[in-house]
Amino acid sequence: MRLLFGFLLLMGFSFPPARAQQGSTNKPIRYTPPKTKPAVSAPQVLLDTPVVAPKTQASAKLPVLIFEKTPCFGRCPAYKATVYRNGHLSYEGLSNVPLLGQHELQLPAATVNHILKEAQRIGFARLQGVYSQNTSDLPSTYLSILQPDCNLKEVRVEEGAPEELNKLLLYVHEQIMKVALPPTK
Secondary structure, eight states: OHHHHHHHHHTTOOOOOOOSSTTOOOOOOOOOOOOOOOSSOOOOOOSSOOSSOOOOHHHHTSOSEEEEEOOOSSSOOEEEEEEOTTSEEEEEEEESSSSOEEEEEEOOHHHHHHHHHHHHHTTGGGSOSEEOOOOTTOOOEEEEEEOTTSOEEEEEESSOOOHHHHHHHHHHHHHHHHHOOOOOO
8 A cells, every 4th residue: 555655646646635633524725826916017108209119139120110002903002011220121012013022122211210200290009900991892001110119000001091191101102112113124
């Protein structure tokens, strides 16, 4: 018996503790976690802070914005552009754009700063995530902008977006199309 008990104990089996008093009930012992405050504090709302995270080594490798236009059944331009703080642009032209395929391009840094300032001015961080009225065959335009917490805030627009957001999307599209011209021969 002793050998069996030792073997079971060695294998990780345990037995309930013996009751010290006679007449005690066989109620299971319930574990109650200690009452402590959560380790994470509630998020703080910061007003008048820059839309883009501070220039750190980690954030320098993150894109400051991602812009994407999806295809439709017509001749809608479809592409995706990932833009970094220094203006470096990773571009993938999908359809109905002057430059197809994957390319590394360059936007002027001043243009990137202007886009980010305009996004902050219109309150991009507080915009809805989706603007759609469920009309079929409308392309979507996605704009994601790096926030101070190093997360990307994404907004998808089909229709019904505020006019200032539509102007910003048009400006971003025009600036990307300026640098996405096919190479001349």
